[in-house]
Amino acid sequence: MAPSDAHPAYPANPEGRPPVIRPMLAVPGPLPAEGEEAAWGFEVKWDGVRCVVETAGDGALRLTTRAGNDATARYPELGSLGEQLRGRPAVLDGEVVVLDAEGRPDFGLLQRRMGVVNPRRAARLAMEHPVQLVLFDVMYLAGQSLLGFSYEERRAVLAGLGLGGANWSVPSYTQGRARQVWDATLRGGFEGVVAKRLTGRYTPNVRSPDWRKTKHVLTLDVVIGGWAEGRGGLRGLPGAVLVGLDEPDGLRYAGSVGSGMSDQERHDLARYLGVIPREDSPFTLPVDVPAPHWVEPRLVAEITFSGWTAAQMVRHPVWHRLRPDLTRL
Secondary structure, three states, rough: OOOOOOEEEOOOOOOOOOOOOOOEEEEEOOOOHHHHHHEEEEEOOOOOOOEEEEEEOOOOOEEEEEOEOHHHHHHHHHHHHHHHHHOOOOOEEEEEEOOOOOOOOOHHHOOOOOOOOOHHHHHHHHHHHEEEEEEEEEEEEEEEOOOOHHHHHHHHHHHHHOOOOEEEEOOEEEEHHHHHHHHHHHOOOOEEEEEEOOOOOOOOOOOEEEEEEEEEEEEEEEEEEEEEEOOHHEEEEEEEEEEEEEEEEEEEEEEOOOOOOOHHHHHHHHHHOOOOOOOOOEOOOOOOOOOOEEEEOOOEEEEEEEEEEOOOEEOOOOEEOHHHHHOOO
């Protein structure tokens, strides 16, 4: 199989050494319309860390983050992938994730692995919180650039490599049927869907409309039980509010929310929360937040979030508005 024309920036390397290729990026946007679905492939949007995988085919492997940092030492459990690719110099695209007990990506668990380069500590964490490398593209193989290939052609090449192991996989994509993929990823607790144009080429380091990412966004009413002071220009104002959900045994802490608040909303909240202080926490379980200010659980807010962590905290919460109609008098 050959592309319609070569990509001039990444010519085939006669020595078989893989070139440096920066990852292609997706633009935020809605799912393709129903009449356009057949022209797109649909993948799970993983909540992890993007990595480009490079190997010269000698059994060694190098992982590079989207920012260009070497992440190889952080994930020693992925080293055996280099042996599986021995004799096949390659550059692959994928995402490193840590899965929770239900098989869903948990970015909080992955954060425990990020930045750890000490070999002994990295090996210990690899046993406690092993990563999974989800591979979804191939840009170079055995001396030939595949950047001029279409997405559909590249995925066929990737599937033909027969890659699979305890810590890496090549999940399939779905052509068309965007709404079915959307519903399945929502039920499965995944972050969203990435739509990729079947005829699209791989454009390194470009945010291309040929890749479109759509996140699941959920809405939730939460009870404010405290707040944490902001820094710098937000000193004296809520940098974040501490929120919870009503359960039979009391108010369960569900996380802190600070993103999305306007300056006016922070000043308004400071006034409202200033008249309902209390000495102790209204939450049933401990809250790991430095120097919290507790308040009576009277005010209700509406937030958006992308899902739940393994600890049942809201993931990626964003402030939407106060709900004065639900205030507890």
